[in-house]
Amino acid sequence: MTSTPLQDNASQPVVSLRRVTRAYGDGHGTVVALDDVTVDIRRGEFTAIMGPSGSGKSTLMNVAAGLDDATSGDVVLGGATLSQLDDNARTTLRRSQVGFVFQAFNLVPTLSVAENIRLPFELAGRRVDAAERQWIDHLVRTLGLADRVGHRPSELSGGQQQRVAIARALASRPAVIFADEPTGNLDSRSSREVLTLLRTAAREYGQTIAMVSHDPVAASYADRILVIADGRLVADHGALSPQQISDLLIGFEVGAA
Amino acid sequence: MTRRNLTLGSLRELGTVGLVAALCGTYAATLITTATIFTAVGSTDDGGSTAAVFLSIVSGVFILIALYVGAVVIVNAVDTVISGRLRHIALLRLLGASGRDLRTSVMRGTATVGSVGASSGILVGTGMTHLVRVILVRRGTLPEAAYPWFSPQLLGAFGAIVLAATAAGWLGSRVVLKVSPASALAGNAAHRPERRKASLVRATLATIVIVGGLLVLGLGGLLGETNPGAGFVVAFFGAAGSATGFLIGARFVIPGVVALCSRLLGSDPSSVVARRNAVMDPLRTTRATMGLVIGVTLVTTFASGTSALRASVAAWELDPTRRAEATQMLGVTSTVLICIIVISSIIAAVGFVSTMSLTVIQRHREIGLLRSLGFTRRQVRTMITKESVALSASAVTFGILLGLLYGTVGAQSLVGSQTQGIVWGLPFQAFAFIAVAGLALVLVASQRPAQRAVAVAPVEALRMDG
Ligand SMILES: Nc1ncnc2c1ncn2[C@@H]1O[C@H](COP(=O)(O)OP(=O)(O)OP(=O)(O)O)[C@@H](O)[C@H]1O
Ligand SMILES: [Mg+2]
Numbered sequence: 001m002t003s004t005p006l007q008d009n010a011s012q013p014v015v016s017l018r019r020v021t022r023a024y025g026d027g028h029g030t031v032v033a034l035d036d037v038t039v040d041i042r043r044g045e046f047t048a049i050m051g052p053s054g055s056g057k058s059t060l061m062n063v064a065a066g067l068d069d070a071t072s073g074d075v076v077l078g079g080a081t082l083s084q085l086d087d088n089a090r091t092t093l094r095r096s097q098v099g100f101v102f103q104a105f106n107l108v109p110t111l112s113v114a115e116n117i118r119l120p121f122e123l124a125g126r127r128v129d130a131a132e133r134q135w136i137d138h139l140v141r142t143l144g145l146a147d148r149v150g151h152r153p154s155e156l157s158g159g160q161q162q163r164v165a166i167a168r169a170l171a172s173r174p175a176v177i178f179a180d181e182p183t184g185n186l187d188s189r190s191s192r193e194v195l196t197l198l199r200t201a202a203r204e205y206g207q208t209i210a211m212v213s214h215d216p217v218a219a220s221y222a223d224r225i226l227v228i229a230d231g232r233l234v235a236d237h238g239a240l241s242p243q244q245i246s247d248l249l250i251g252f253e254v255g256a257a
Numbered sequence: 258m259t260r261r262n263l264t265l266g267s268l269r270e271l272g273t274v275g276l277v278a279a280l281c282g283t284y285a286a287t288l289i290t291t292a293t294i295f296t297a298v299g300s301t302d303d304g305g306s307t308a309a310v311f312l313s314i315v316s317g318v319f320i321l322i323a324l325y326v327g328a329v330v331i332v333n334a335v336d337t338v339i340s341g342r343l344r345h346i347a348l349l350r351l352l353g354a355s356g357r358d359l360r361t362s363v364m365r366g367t368a369t370v371g372s373v374g375a376s377s378g379i380l381v382g383t384g385m386t387h388l389v390r391v392i393l394v395r396r397g398t399l400p401e402a403a404y405p406w407f408s409p410q411l412l413g414a415f416g417a418i419v420l421a422a423t424a425a426g427w428l429g430s431r432v433v434l435k436v437s438p439a440s441a442l443a444g445n446a447a448h449r450p451e452r453r454k455a456s457l458v459r460a461t462l463a464t465i466v467i468v469g470g471l472l473v474l475g476l477g478g479l480l481g482e483t484n485p486g487a488g489f490v491v492a493f494f495g496a497a498g499s500a501t502g503f504l505i506g507a508r509f510v511i512p513g514v515v516a517l518c519s520r521l522l523g524s525d526p527s528s529v530v531a532r533r534n535a536v537m538d539p540l541r542t543t544r545a546t547m548g549l550v551i552g553v554t555l556v557t558t559f560a561s562g563t564s565a566l567r568a569s570v571a572a573w574e575l576d577p578t579r580r581a582e583a584t585q586m587l588g589v590t591s592t593v594l595i596c597i598i599v600i601s602s603i604i605a606a607v608g609f610v611s612t613m614s615l616t617v618i619q620r621h622r623e624i625g626l627l628r629s630l631g632f633t634r635r636q637v638r639t640m641i642t643k644e645s646v647a648l649s650a651s652a653v654t655f656g657i658l659l660g661l662l663y664g665t666v667g668a669q670s671l672v673g674s675q676t677q678g679i680v681w682g683l684p685f686q687a688f689a690f691i692a693v694a695g696l697a698l699v700l701v702a703s704q705r706p707a708q709r710a711v712a713v714a715p716v717e718a719l720r721m722d723g
Pocket of ligand 2: 057
């Protein structure tokens with residue numbers, strides 16, 4: 001295995017970005033999606049990443065998770081500097097340390113719900129032990145998927161698909177979960193349940209979570225709120241109430257316009 | 258023009274259609290022109306004219322078989338292209354395009370590409386055959402005669418190919434009708450063809466025809482012990498009948514065979530996904546492999562039949578020169594027939610390669626997702642190769658088994674009375690050839706797609722517009 005094991009040092013961040021820039025295209029049409037961002041995602045924390053549409057939130061997530069390369073700067077994930085790893089090492093690192101919930105298209109279409117949830121274990125080549133099975137059952141029940149485990153993704157609603165992705169991300173207890181608008185397709189009740197589940201995972205199991213969201217209510221579940229505008233990190237707060245978050249965002253949107 | 262581009266993207270996606278039409282055209286033109294040459298030779302001496310009649314009947318049958326395989330390949334190519342663009346088509350429907358219009362535009366597309374392919378194929382086939390003829394006349398192998406450059410049957414072949422391409426375009430675009438405009442709005446749903454319902458009527462009909470055909474085939478084999486001439490005719494109808502049954506019921510039989518074979522792949526994630534993809538859509542699985550089954554069955558039938566005949570001849574009490582003559586004649590006949598028949602395998606192989614590469618193009622997003630979840634490049638490559646193996650190995654195995662049955666029973670019905678029991682025709686040379694060709698096919702069909710697949714960046718899964 002080429003992946004460096006995580007050090008159990010609580011003060012060390014799970015992910016750190018050092019002066020990271022990500023530019024798309026070159027010459028005249030260059031878009032700088034991330035502009036010199038330096039930030040740490042701290043262990044056991046539930047971090048919300050906010051900002052206007054097109055501000056670079058998804059890009060931040062992709063770069064931090066090693067899905068995409070930074071144009072310049074360093075990303076350290078689980079003790080390893082991503083730019084120094086080859087594709088294989090990076091894939092193995094991602095497989096063992098990172099869980100994902102994407103904005104859309106989360107599930108492997110040919111696998112059933114249960115198989116999708118177990119995929120991280122299968123990929124790591126290990127069996128699901130009794131404790132993990134219990135954890136998965138708990139997740140499946142909490143997310144209201146109990147009678148859906150045998151179905152194919154195409155037989156689920158958008159919100160159900162998203163919940164399966166959340167179950168998959170939480171199931172293997174990765175070092176960090178990146179979730180891009182995990183409640184984007186959910187009604188307010190399921191959304192509340194999902195957010196509570198994420199917060200519980202962070203509080204009780206020390207699960208590190210970075211969540212992109214547009215919704216001040218969703219972000220209010222987080223321990224920390226980062227705001228991005230035009231590819232730059234413009235605010236970094238502790239937990240805030242929905243109202244405070246709205247005010248904060250309005251400030252930046254007015255500023256950006 | 259614009260409409261067609263809207264539905265199909267560029268005409269380049271119909272490259273397979275053009276290639277298949279060209280192959281059919283070349284093949285038909287070669288056979289037809291050869292028959293005209295034999296006729297011309299026949300008018301100078303009398304050995305040629307029976308050969309000419311025989312050749313034109315045989316070539317008619319073989320051209321039809323090739324056309325059938327070609328049409329199956331085209332239907333599949335069109336269906337694959339369109340299935341990959343369902344979202345796009347749904348959006349067009351949402352914006353007001355009627356399903357019928359879209360289908361007509363697809364049909365016009367395949368007709369255009371088909372006629373370009375057919376005419377160039379016919380030109381090439383005719384040209385090449387005449388070239389060979391000129392060389393043979395120079396060398397003195399063929400007599401000087403008035404060889405016509407053009408045969409009216411070529412026009413018929415052109416019409417038949419264009420008709421097949423047009424009809425295949427119409428059939429292949431059936432999926433368009435199932436696209437509801439609303440599905441363009443289902444942003445998060447992974448687009449997959451819904452399970453197509455198996456029709457009870459078709460299944461029953463297929464079962465009856467298969468079982469009946471096989472019984473008649475067996476009867477032919479039995480008759481061969483006492484009455485060889487009648488036995489062969491009965492066996493022929495039995496084989497044709499059961500083969501028709503397999504064609505009707507292919508969508509039930511072939512996915513089952515593929516599912517069975519792909520169990521052998523393994524149970525690691527890349528094998529599981531490969532297996533699921535191979536059998537995900539029974540119709541796609543059927544169409545992608547049916548041509549191969551037909552091709553391999555035909556080749557094996559002839560190879561196995563002649564090898565059984567040869568084995569019987571070897572057991573007879575004949576004087577050595579006559580035996581050598583008989584063996585040689587059988588050898589030549591089987592080689593010629595196999596060369597003529599192998600074209601359907603080639604057309605089927607072209608179709609298979611194109612299905613594999615199109616599905617990889619269409620699965621970009623899924624592959625990106627797998628990569629981001631932790632599939633290494635190697636695992637992605639394995640996945641594509643295994644899918645290709647599952648499909649082609651099943652087709653080849655099934656084709657060989659069928660061919661062995663037909664060939665052996667056919668030989669038995671001809672010479673059963675003169676041999677002890679049943680002589681199995683096991684043409685090991687042909688098996689080796691088929692195995693090598695099958696392996697080459699797997700490599701060709703999976704190499705480029707696998708390369709394209711490993712080049713997919715994990716972020717591709719995240720693009721909203723996939
Ligand atoms: N592949 C790409 N090529 C070129 N530009 C891109 C690409 N991906 C993203 N961008 C640009 O980078 C910027 C940031 O995009 P990003 O997807 O990170 O935004 P976002 O904050 O996630 O927006 P949203 O909230 O709408 O999802 C945008 O201006 C976008 O146009
Ligand atoms: Mg985004």
